[in-house]
Structures are given as C-alpha cells and as structure tokens.
Amino acid sequence: MGLADRYYMRDPAGENRHRSPFAWSMWLTILVINIGVFFAQNSNGAASHNAFMKYGALSLGGLKDWFIWQFLTFQFLHGGLPHLVLNSVVLYSFGRPLEEFLGKRAFLKLYLLSGLAGGVAQILLALASSRFAGPMVGASAGICGLVAAFALLSPQSTIYLAFVIPCRAVYFLPLMIALTVILLVLPSNDHIAHGAHLGGMLAGIAWVKFGSRDYVQLPWAGLLERWRRWRPLQSRQRKRELVRAASLRAKPWLQASPESLADLPADEFISREVDPILDKISQHGIQSLTEGERKTLEAARKKMAKR
Numbered sequence: 001m002g003l004a005d006r007y008y009m010r011d012p013a014g015e016n017r018h019r020s021p022f023a024w025s026m027w028l029t030i031l032v033i034n035i036g037v038f039f040a041q042n043s044n045g046a047a048s049h050n051a052f053m054k055y056g057a058l059s060l061g062g063l064k065d066w067f068i069w070q071f072l073t074f075q076f077l078h079g080g081l082p083h084l085v086l087n088s089v090v091l092y093s094f095g096r097p098l099e100e101f102l103g104k105r106a107f108l109k110l111y112l113l114s115g116l117a118g119g120v121a122q123i124l125l126a127l128a129s130s131r132f133a134g135p136m137v138g139a140s141a142g143i144c145g146l147v148a149a150f151a152l153l154s155p156q157s158t159i160y161l162a163f164v165i166p167c168r169a170v171y172f173l174p175l176m177i178a179l180t181v182i183l184l185v186l187p188s189n190d191h192i193a194h195g196a197h198l199g200g201m202l203a204g205i206a207w208v209k210f211g212s213r214d215y216v217q218l219p220w221a222g223l224l225e226r227w228r229r230w231r232p233l234q235s236r237q238r239k240r241e242l243v244r245a246a247s248l249r250a251k252p253w254l255q256a257s258p259e260s261l262a263d264l265p266a267d268e269f270i271s272r273e274v275d276p277i278l279d280k281i282s283q284h285g286i287q288s289l290t291e292g293e294r295k296t297l298e299a300a301r302k303k304m305a306k307r
Contacts, residue, residue: 027095037076057135075115077137087139094146114145114203121199141200148204
C-alpha cells in the first residue's frame with residue numbers, strides 16, 4: 001500500500017485527490033520531457049547523440065568550459081532505451097503518490113534538488129578519482145531522492161526489490177544506501193554513477209528532515225529535546241492526571257476546526273497544533289494519523305505556502 005492508497009490521502013467521499021493518475025502533473029511532465037529529449041538525442045544518429053552528450057551530459061570537461069547548465073540538463077538525458085524505461089517506471093511508481101501528498105511545487109523542488117545534489121556528489125568524486133570522471137546522464141539522482149523521501153514519509157509501505165521481492169520501505173532505504181556505498185568502494189566498470197545515486201538519496205533525506213517540516217520528522221528528530229524534558233519523579237502524578245482527563249469529553253462546539261485554527265499566526269499554529277502531530281508521526285509513523293490530524297497538516301501546508 002502506497003501513500004496514494006491510504007485513507008488520509010482521500011477526500012471525505014473516499015476518492016483520491018486526483019481522479020486520474022495521468023491528470024496533468026509534474027511527474028508526468030518530467031516523463032514527457034525525458035521521452036522527448038531521448039528522441040531528439042537520437043534523431044540524427046551519432047551526430048545528434050554526440051552533440052547532446054557534449055553540451056548536455058555532466059562532465060568535468062564541460063564544467064571547465066563553463067557549461068554550468070549541465071547540472072540541470074544531464075537529468076533529462078539517458079544512455080539508451082533500457083535506461084529510459086527503467087527510470088520511467090520508477091518515476092511513475094514513486095512520483096505519482098509523492099506528488100499527490102506534497103503538491104506540485106514541493107515535488108518539483110525535491111526532484112530537481114536531488115538531481116543537483118547527485119550531480120555535485122559525482123563531480124566531487126570525479127575530482128578525487130578518474131574512475132568517476134566519465135560524462136553522466138540520467139534521471140536516477142532525482143529519482144533516488146524521491147525514493148528516499150517516500151521511504152521516510154511512508155515507512156510501512158511495501159517496495160519490491162527488483163520488482164519481485166517485497167520489502168518494507170523503512171528497511172529498504174538503509175539497504176539501498178548500504179549497497180550504493182559498497183558499489184562505490186569496490187572497483188567496478190559498470191559505468192553507473194553510484195555517487196549521484198548516493199547524493200540524490202542524501203538530498204531526499206535532508207529535504208524531508210529540514211525542508212518539509214509541515215509533513216514529517218525523522219524518527220530520531222527531537223530525541224535530545226525529549227530527554228531534556230524528561231522528569232521521572234513526576235511521571236506517576238502525570239499519569240493520574242491523564243487518566244482523570246480521559247473521562248472528560250469536550251463539547252463539540254468547543255473543538256477548534258482546521259479552518260479556525262488556520263486563522264492563527266503561523267508560529268503559534270505550528271507550536272500548538274502541528275508539533276504534537278509531528279511528534280506522533282516520529283513515534284508511530286505517518287500511517288497513524290487521523291482524518292482530523294491530516295486536515296490540520298493540510299491547513300499548515302497552505303499557511304506555510306503563503307509565508
């Protein structure tokens with residue numbers, strides 16, 4: 001079960017936010033651009049292929065000639081049809097639910113920044129060793145950022161290794177990072193930019209941790225703060241207070257709605273309403289949210305977008 005299939009990603013009528021998975025979206029736009037560039041890249045045989053590689057693929061030689069745009073253009077080039085098909089399948093699988101959850105703008109930022117981080121990581125490795133210095137193309141770095149973000153946002157979802165072996169997302173991400181590091185260290189001539197993959201994953205993790213506070217915190221976020229606030233001698237009295245309070249029910253008309261909460265100043269709204277939800281996600285996962293908590297996060301996302 002993915003993000004798009006969960007109940008908190010549905011409207012009150014029980015339907016997905018986007019009725020058709022092929023409605024206009026960023027992931028589909030990126031896919032169409034990748035396909036269009038691939039056909040243009042191979043439209044005139046070796047001549048067009050070499051021209052796209054010279055000016056669009058990311059390489060040390062291109063950067064020495066001040067082709068700075070290669071940090072962007074390499075993400076839309078591919079080395080062959082199998083490369084394009086594989087990236088397209090993974091982009092669809094992870095991009096569609098992530099965009100439905102994050103929104104178009106945040107999704108595009110995550111994708112492009114992950115691709116940029118992957119390109120920077122590969123170039124730094126190329127400066128250290130000629131083994132990594134070949135020209136680089138492909139959407140893999142950005143897609144690795146999407147996979148990392150998905151695994152953190154929906155840790156109990158199932159991801160299939162090699163499209164066959166089921167694995168929980170919470171275990172898939174560290175496994176993917178460990179395998180990438182091993183492939184980086186071991187001598188290999190597979191012509192795969194493992195440094196870009198690692199950079200993309202790290203960017204996806206950093207984006208979730210530092211760039212998307214509206215949505216989730218990593219499981220270990222706030223650990224030191226909770227330790228600082230721990231008062232073992234007050235634990236028994238606090239428990240009794242909680243038990244007594246549990247039997248009280250607030251009047252329905254006294255409960256604040258997401259709409260009225262959204263009128264609060266952004267900082268007060270986050271501290272009063274969003275932080276407890278983020279703590280709950282860090283302890284129990286995003287799948288534990290209720291419909292009301294999901295609406296509160298949606299109100300927070302809209303409020304932060306207006307800042």
